[in-house]
Amino acid sequence: MSTLDLHRLTGAHALHALPDDENVTFERHLSRCEPCREEAAELRATAARLGLAAATTPSPALREHVLRRITTVRQEVPGTTDGALPVHAGRRARLLSRWVLAACLAATAALGGTAVWEHQRAEDAGERARRAAGTADEIAAVLAAPDARTRAARLGGGATGAVVVSRELDRAVFVVSGMTRPPGGRVYQLWFDDFGRMRPAGLMDPGRNDQVVLLRGAVDGASGMGITVEPEGGSRAPTTGPVALMTLPA
Template sequence: MSTAELHTLTGAYALHALPEDERLSFERHLGACEACAQEVRELSATAARLGLAVSATAPPAMRARVLREITTVRQEPPSQGRISRAGAAQGRAGRWTAYALAACVAAAAALGGVAVWQNQVAQDARQEARQAREHNTQLSRVLAAPDARTVSAALEGGARGTVVVSQSENRAVFAASGLARPPGGKVYQLWFDDGGTMRSAGLVEASDTDEAVLMDGPVDRASGMGITVEPAGGSARPTTQPLGLMGFPAA
């Protein structure tokens, strides 16, 4: 990662939303970049204040009243006009200060809601990053398990599927090559074969057709797996003929 790219990570770092490798790279960069260190301190302090903010709804009539009052305020004249009509300008300035204060109050009420939203976005980003790390860790553990066993089979349409099963991890990983994107409004769904009863093992997103997928749920006593095309969101039971069935390898 280039130094220019590292300079752009201050906000994500302040919100603890960086993946582990990027976090480590950025922390090494912080030791040599005072500008980024200062920005992180400021953003962290701001994030803390925003996290304490409470949403407040402005009175319904406030917006209309502020906009109405603004229309009665003349634009300030040029500097010479202000000098020659100092008294009048001072009066207008006083009225404008009151109206500006009212507008600020309205904005502050709205920004309370923005602060809560920003805090929720940061929390969601951290949660998604944590879930992604946990998912990738579990997938790696299955693939690297000493008792991992692999079996492959041809799938309908010329694709090929491979499943890796680890009894010690009680999980399975599925991968396919040459698997076309599902038709519109459809999705690929994985299934565990529990002695002839198919149990859902998760969906394969259209963007993941060439990626290894950690199957949902434990293997338990499943003897194999299958993959079908189902309506978007998946089905409780298979509704189409499977593209392929694979028996799990013996332990």
């Protein structure tokens, strides 16, 4: 598989549509290719954003049909026969890939909005449902905001993350994929970085590798966000060094 072929796999990787052998090869490529890392993280955030837009029940064959059609879409740059692309052609190929991916993600959105994960169980099922619905609405509002901006980054342990910020709503959403689960009795805690002072911003689900989390509280001019490993229930201030630090998009 050529490097050019690998650059085209960001969309399929974001949709978890790669066969195991190709996924292993592409993960190795991601460790060396920053543009692909950033694009894959941004596309996962886009998938989550589109996933929130629909909750219709598709036919069982829809996913297989979409993935089969992907293989028939032309992505070669006209006039290119080898693995090397001039700068302008590379940009054109990247744009074409985004158009193809957008169509695939639109179809994926009909698969039920799987990007929003259920929060911790509550004893009262009705209350849990109301809370989950309210959180989903807030996440959707941030992701769909006209001023929403995304910053993607590679996290430790092979995970990738993206933070989406709406300054108008003063809220932020964190999308993560491939996060290693914390040790027993511990949890990942999110923080707003107020120019060096860390402010609690909620907890991640310790049982999920992939999730979308609404950061608790207002952005309120924060410069970035961080993640630490804390005792169950969280801490008022970080008790360990950061697992990850990310600058918020302007």
